[in-house]
Amino acid sequence: MRILVTGGAGFIGSHVAEDYIEAGHEVSIIDNMSSGKEENVNPKARLYKMDIRSPELDLVFAKEKPEVLNHHAAQIDVRKSVDDPIFDANVNIVGMLGLLQASVKHGVEKVIFASSGGAIYGEPQLLPAGEQTALDPLAPYGVAKVAGEFYLSCYHALHGLNYTALRYGNIYGPRQDPHGEAGVIAIFCESMLRDREVKIFGTGEQLRDYVYVGDVVAANVLALDKGDGARVNIGTGKGTSVNELFTILKEVLGYGKDAVNYPPRHGELEKTYLDDALVFDVLGWKAQVGIERGLEQTAAFFRDR
Template identity: 40%
Template sequence: MQTVLITGGAGFIGSYLVDACIARHYRVLILDDLSTGKRTHIHKQALLFQKDIRWNDIEEIFQAHDIDTVFHLAGQKNVRFSVDNPHIDADINILGSLNILQMCVQYGVRKCIFASTGGVMYGDAKIIPTPESYPPQPISPYALSKLTAEHYLDFFRQTHGLQTLSLRFANVYGPRQDPGGESGVVAIFSQKIIKDEQPVIYGAGHQTRDYMFVSDAIDAFLLAYDSQYTGCYNVGTGKETSLLEIIQYLSRVAGVSITPKHTAGILGDQLRSALDCTRIQSDLGWKPRVSLEEGIHRTFSWFLSEVR
């Protein structure tokens, strides 16, 4: 039985990855400090270690368990927080990732698969959908820390022989997503609508993102695990969707007319984003399977069930 360690395994995406690995009959260890993750998301067959990825005592986990692969999802994910606190963002996302990578090498882990970002990696790119070959233009400390971690993965692969792969995800949404954060507009808007509150849009609402359902993200992780490829891959739908279009989808699902409240736009907010995923489709055979309409329906229905 293969043993895998999932950092951030109590979080939104991580908890689904835990479920999928257990369904494959892997032995699953979770490293999560529960600062944002939830115990209620944790599969009963997984073993939780409530620790910070920066702590030295995570070595105990690697010493005690013969870990084959690390899925590294833990990190600081709030873009605005990173702008106000770049030193904290770097401490978690860069030094924390380095700690994980050093443990992997020291204890003979075969592979490390990293959850990076595609949504903010390329800035306001002139080519949309944007391919991996487009020069990264991180416009926030968060994106910069993710790019730096990617470079460290490459270093550990070239220097120590650790198999590494970075997945640059678009905007992932779905059930279990925290509606209290800054990202995840589908979750945020869904909760607002269910509470009969007015969704807030910063700016005119024409800014676009590439929205992908969480199960498609999990498929990408598992294909990455099965593959021998290295480097980085975009993971998204390649389609732009505006905030106003998200409101329209939710309006149809909820069966109500929704008029969002518009407020001042955020300085430096990215205007457009969509990822060219030709490479991962060609190399790993991955493609998104859940349409935006179906995914929003599933997500809204889940939030509705949570308040009943």
């Protein structure tokens, strides 16, 4: 298949692009390199260093004629979306719309969209949060992800464009960005390796659903052939606390100090993790990598780079 991966020089997108290439697909990438890195890009991919909002977008679609659009490019920083919601909406809503318009014009069959199960449900009443949980985003970043999902179902109804929305938990692993939704892991690894103070905001008992990036890649591969019209959680069904992350990484990296607690961050969710039953029915996907093994592999990446 011909697949266009936006954000393919970034953390998750680069792993997805790599697996698609290994499976024999023809991959092109659009990335403005704002956080993406050239070293993340597989040399077999054709890289267009440009913004998804660029007027040249049409030329890339005309040249590459993608059958599938895998959309990972985004403004990913939840706090930045609060400080500058207009920028967030420009990239995450208007940028996505430009991609959908080009997809319809150039005959793309399916869009796979990196949504966020951590940001669209707000503070869920029932845990683990299933896909039927009310959409109640508490930051502009989550509002844009909800809008993206609704544009997809709307474009399906209007133009027959297929889609799968993958509602990611907190994704971690090699190449991860400290500003992303699982940024705490990258930040802890960096601080421990430099023997600096590790800060925990609040009690450290906040729960999140941490998913290893290799598992996320597998979901993106399955979504090429399955899950049309579905919006599914990509989670493990379990919450892990910041204190647990600290304890595991401390052991793995041989860090000798205790964490230092700071006042809680304003507006931070207390507990959210995702039900993983529907995605098993729809894609046949289940997370395979447990938190200990995933953190060992992530810590090894930060140690060896």
